[in-house]
Amino acid sequence: MSEKYDVVVIGAGPAGYVAAIRCAQLGLNVACIDEWRNPQGEFSLGGTCLNVGCIPSKALLESSHLFASAKNEFKDHGISVKSPAIDVPAMMARKDQVVKELTQGISGLFKANKVVMLNGHARLSQGKKVKVMERGGKKVIQTLEAENIIIASGSSPVQLAQAPLKEDYIVDSAGALAFDSVPKRLGVVGAGAIGLELGSVWSRLGSEVVIIEALDEFLPAADKQVSRAAARSFKKQGLDIRLSARLLSATVKNKEVQVTYEDNRGAQQVVFDKLVVAVGRKPNSDTMFTDEMELEMDERAFVHVNEYCETSVPGIYAIGDLVRGPMLAHKGSEEGIMVAERIAGQQSSVNYDLVPSVIYTHPEVAWAGKTEAACEMAGIPVNTGVFPMAASGRAKAMAATEGLVKIVAHKETDRVLGVHIFAAQASELIAQAVTAMEMQASAEDIALTMFAHPTLSESLHEAALAVHKRAIHIKN
Ligand code: FAD
Numbered sequence: 001m002s003e004k005y006d007v008v009v010i011g012a013g014p015a016g017y018v019a020a021i022r023c024a025q026l027g028l029n030v031a032c033i034d035e036w037r038n039p040q041g042e043f044s045l046g047g048t049c050l051n052v053g054c055i056p057s058k059a060l061l062e063s064s065h066l067f068a069s070a071k072n073e074f075k076d077h078g079i080s081v082k083s084p085a086i087d088v089p090a091m092m093a094r095k096d097q098v099v100k101e102l103t104q105g106i107s108g109l110f111k112a113n114k115v116v117m118l119n120g121h122a123r124l125s126q127g128k129k130v131k132v133m134e135r136g137g138k139k140v141i142q143t144l145e146a147e148n149i150i151i152a153s154g155s156s157p158v159q160l161a162q163a164p165l166k167e168d169y170i171v172d173s174a175g176a177l178a179f180d181s182v183p184k185r186l187g188v189v190g191a192g193a194i195g196l197e198l199g200s201v202w203s204r205l206g207s208e209v210v211i212i213e214a215l216d217e218f219l220p221a222a223d224k225q226v227s228r229a230a231a232r233s234f235k236k237q238g239l240d241i242r243l244s245a246r247l248l249s250a251t252v253k254n255k256e257v258q259v260t261y262e263d264n265r266g267a268q269q270v271v272f273d274k275l276v277v278a279v280g281r282k283p284n285s286d287t288m289f290t291d292e293m294e295l296e297m298d299e300r301a302f303v304h305v306n307e308y309c310e311t312s313v314p315g316i317y318a319i320g321d322l323v324r325g326p327m328l329a330h331k332g333s334e335e336g337i338m339v340a341e342r343i344a345g346q347q348s349s350v351n352y353d354l355v356p357s358v359i360y361t362h363p364e365v366a367w368a369g370k371t372e373a374a375c376e377m378a379g380i381p382v383n384t385g386v387f388p389m390a391a392s393g394r395a396k397a398m399a400a401t402e403g404l405v406k407i408v409a410h411k412e413t414d415r416v417l418g419v420h421i422f423a424a425q426a427s428e429l430i431a432q433a434v435t436a437m438e439m440q441a442s443a444e445d446i447a448l449t450m451f452a453h454p455t456l457s458e459s460l461h462e463a464a465l466a467v468h469k470r471a472i473h474i475k476n
Pocket residue numbers: 010011012013014015016033034035036045046047048049050052053054055057120121122123152153154155173174194284287288319320321322327328329330331332360
């Protein structure tokens with residue numbers, strides 16, 4: 001006998017758990033299946049994001065930022081501390097506690113919303129049936145049937161044949177969030193979000209960090225002014241980012257990782273104590289479906305969906321990292337809400353043009369909407385306004401004068417098309433820009449808005465004024 005539900009959600013990451021809660025809020029009878037186990041072997045909700053992604057990385061970024069401040073900046077404030085030292089196990093214990101509280105929080109939210117939580121590996125078969133299997137996928141614990149199925153099985157790190165993982169030496173991002181001491185020489189393959197964030201963590205704590213990046217351009221998706229400023233700043237901080245560097249091999253010998261890569265000058269060799277492979281993630285679509293399931297996939301194994309996350313089978317939806325678009329928690333969560341509401345008969349949609357991107361370095365990189373270069377390529381005439389953080393009173397008081405805020409606005413309509421930031425707290429500043437763009441604001445609208453003084457947000461105001469060459473605190 002199979003149990004019947006209105007909706008079964010597979011995966012309790014930020015896409016799946018949010019979808020399940022929204023379904024329950026809308027009065028649907030919903031079950032959510034997840035197989036994630038923490039290092040203690042206990043089931044743990046929240047998927048990659050809460051267990052080994054967004055949250056633990058931000059906990060370590062915070063700890064390492066405080067350590068670097070104590071070491072390098074406290075003295076400027078007249079604060080003297082004895083040479084600060086880092087206790088890595090204590091820092092990790094704090095991170096683990098943050099993760100534990102948040103993952104347990106999801107269980108609490110499921111209970112409060114009456115979402116039925118099932119632990120185990122889900123396999124989807126024809127007729128909208130879902131089998132919940134024991135670990136290893138051999139024994140069926142339960143079979144469920146549902147009118148609607150939302151697949152949110154997420155993604156896993158891409159592995160490189162040239163650098164096979166080897167415990168304690170060659171690790172993925174989860175491994176780099178759990179080092180037990182500060183490696184003296186740390187190599188990172190990939191200068192993407194993970195490489196920059198985790199590279200920053202360990203560099204602030206004292207590692208010599210070399211990042212090997214295959215592309216010849218740094219942060220190609222970001223605005224050029226922003227990526228140039230970020231590259232300069234990261235170099236100054238000690239991140240040795242080597243572009244046009246193609247990894248050839250990584251092997252462990254005599255407790256060292258010996259890496260060979262090729263750049264414009266030929267083959268190069270470098271030795272590390274540890275190597276982190278952070279070259280992207282791939283969708284978890286390989287063990288989810290039984291053979292008879294006919295779900296359309298794209299060539300990179302993402303489940304194929306339309307703009308409403310409907311798959312090729314009516315009543316089956318796929319969301320989050322498993323489908324096209326940026327692999328970001330907030331994108332998956334918004335898709336989860338959209339799908340839940342559409343199942344409940346509402347006409348919800350996601351605005352894919354305004355998914356904010358943030359890299360949580362210091363300063364942070366954040367953007368939303370179109371870059372100036374993308375507008376140029378598309379033949380869209382624009383005006384831009386740039387405000388340097390060095391001219392912000394609050395940034396000066398915070399000793400956070402690196403970076404800039406840039407607004408790209410349509411030349412004729414003045415509508416804000418993109419906002420690009422490299423600044424302290426850019427992750428918070430970008431939310432104001434996204435709100436304005438969602439409301440279809442013009443640069444003039446932002447310019448006419450009153451911002452509290454002294455705040456970093458005033459830089460967004462000044463950048464909007466600069467679009468019309470009337471910024472107050474810089475020469476236009
Ligand atoms: P996931 O979070 O991967 O969750 C999928 C869940 O499904 C997992 O719990 C998995 O166990 C479960 N599952 C899979 N298959 C099955 C099955 N067959 N049966 C049962 N359960 C199954 N994004 C941001 O937006 N901001 C950040 O700051 C950020 N930082 C990151 C830092 C790191 C180090 C990493 C690795 C990622 C980071 N991300 C960040 C990306 C973010 O974690 C993902 O985009 C997000 O977790 C995707 O959510 P999801 O729900 O689609 O999948």
